[in-house]
Amino acid sequence: MKNQLHRIDLEMFEGPLDLLLFLIKRDELNIYDIPIAQITKDFLEYVDLAKELKLHSAGDFVLMAATLMKIKARMLLPIEANGDDEIEDPRTELMNMLLEYKRYKEATSTFSEMERFERPHYYHVPATWSPQQEDNTAILEDVKLYDIMLTFQYLIKNYEEPATHSVAVEEVTLSEQVGFLNGLLQAKAKLSFADLLEKFESRLVVVVTFLAILEMLRNRQVKVKQSKLFDDLHISRGSTFGN
Amino acid sequence: MIYIYQGVALLEINELKQIVEALLIATPEPLTEARFNTCLGDSDSKIPLKEIIGELASDYEKSGRAFFIKEVAGGYQIVTNAEYESYIKGLFSKSGKLRLSQAALETLAIVSYRQPVTRNDIESIRGVSSDSSLRTLLDRKLLEIRGREDGPGRALLYRTSTEFLQYFGLNSVKDLPRLKEVEDILAEDDNELV
Known part of the structure; x- marks a missing residue:
């Protein structure tokens, strides 16, 4: 029964810092002078639960528990006075983290408020009709890195490695694949990534080729176009191609 | 009031208002001053978009439209009034917009x-x-x-x-x-x- 209540509680927290802020508020503790022994004890109770419940973020809670115990240990050690150096409170770093997190956490209520306010308004959005697109690959000129990544993930999901029993180690390097793509682009102005996929025998080669494309994109040796998200990637010569 | 456009054509405020209205209906993103000038084919048109928007906005308000012009992301866009949310929701498969966690x-x-x-x-x-x-x-x-x-x-x-x-x-x-x-x-x- 008690666990049931705790479970609900724990899932309310966004992480260990959020939980600490809650404990500080609940017990009216002073954030600059946190009673480490007390808060560590309370915190550990929650962490045990987090582990038990296999919460997604349990690792983050455990890490914080370790930090708290380290601080607690350091506070118990006798302080060695060495010269005029000011002795730093072992809690300072934690306090700064809590304060910094609190600033953003408080800002989220503003965002929430703005979201609530804007929610009922709908933008006038024209139908995505494009007049006389002679080349439909030109629609999305400005392909973002994230789009390319998503597309790659999507394409590779459908890629099946041919069943094979050989165990030979494949050697494929990035520069080899850059060379390979360069060769293809010299012969053909435009390549389709989906067509390329069919040529390859293993996932490793596919991945390395994809990295080669990203590398060439960065050097402006190639341009990548896509007509819509998850669509095939069209690779063509870039401004520095052949240099 | 009459505005000079491309040195030759004379555009009356009513005509400009209609141009801006057409642009607002068709624009896929907030209509900025720069984009407006591009649409007019004159990068330095000196036509005060803000004023025309202001006139249009007051027309909409006077005639009681279900939408208004919103200043957003450095430009202008047409958005619906809040009170129609419950009807508009029906246009979408998901029940309205999902809130962020x-x-x-x-x-x-x-x-x-x-x-x-x-x-x-x-x-x-x-x-x-x-x-x-x-x-x-x-x-x-x-x-x-x-x-x-x-x-x-x-x-x-x-x-x-x-x-x-x-x-x-x-x-x-x-x-x-x-x-x-x-x-x-x-x-x-x-x-x-x-």
């Missing part, structure tokens, strides 16, 4: 005040892994990846997008309320304790 809002707050930031910056402030909220925010196009950090590891840098400004009804990130200074928080805590 607390985790996503925290992540978004950190990015908007500290951009450009890396995932690591976000996680060190939140103290938890923020992969899934970043993913949600990227999928909803509220954030975008803008380049990489120069340092070791060349981590990806995240920024807020135009869609972010639209989503929260902001004209620019400068319009975000000032983030409370640490001193303010301390002062409040002191008051609470007293």
Whole structure:
């Protein structure tokens, strides 16, 4: 029964810092002078639960528990006075983290408020009709890195490695694949990534080729176009191609 | 009033209002001054978009339209009035817009005040892994990846997008309320304790 209540509680927290802020508020503790022994004890109770419940973020809670115990240990050690150096409170770093997190956490209520306010308004959005697109690959000129990544993930999901029993180690390097793509682009102005996929025998080669494309994109040796998200990637010569 | 356009043509305010109205209906993103000038074919048209918008807006208000012109993301866009939300929802398969989770809002707050930031910056402030909220925010196009950090590891840098400004009804990130200074928080805590 008690666990049931705790479970609900724990899932309310966004992480260990959020939980600490809650404990500080609940017990009216002073954030600059946190009673480490007390808060560590309370915190550990929650962490045990987090582990038990296999919460997604349990690792983050455990890490914080370790930090708290380290601080607690350091506070118990006798302080060695060495010269005029000011002795730093072992809690300072934690306090700064809590304060910094609190600033953003408080800002989220503003965002929430703005979201609530804007929610009922709908933008006038024209139908995505494009007049006389002679080349439909030109629609999305400005392909973002994230789009390319998503597309790659999507394409590779459908890629099946041919069943094979050989165990030979494949050697494929990035520069080899850059060379390979360069060769293809010299012969053909435009390549389709989906067509390329069919040529390859293993996932490793596919991945390395994809990295080669990203590398060439960065050097402006190639341009990548896509007509819509998850669509095939069209690779063509870039401004520095052949240099 | 008559405006000179491209040195020759004379455009009357009513005509300009209609042009702007047509642009507002067709624009896929907020109509900015620069874009407006491009549409007129005159990069330095001197035609005050803001004034024309103001006239249109008051026409809409007087005639009781179900929409208004919103100043957002550095431009103008037509949006519906709030009271029609319950009807508009029926146009979409999902029941209206999905609200962002607390985790996503925290992540978004950190990015908007500290951009450009890396995932690591976000996680060190939140103290938890923020992969899934970043993913949600990227999928909803509220954030975008803008380049990489120069340092070791060349981590990806995240920024807020135009869609972010639209989503929260902001004209620019400068319009975000000032983030409370640490001193303010301390002062409040002191008051609470007293």
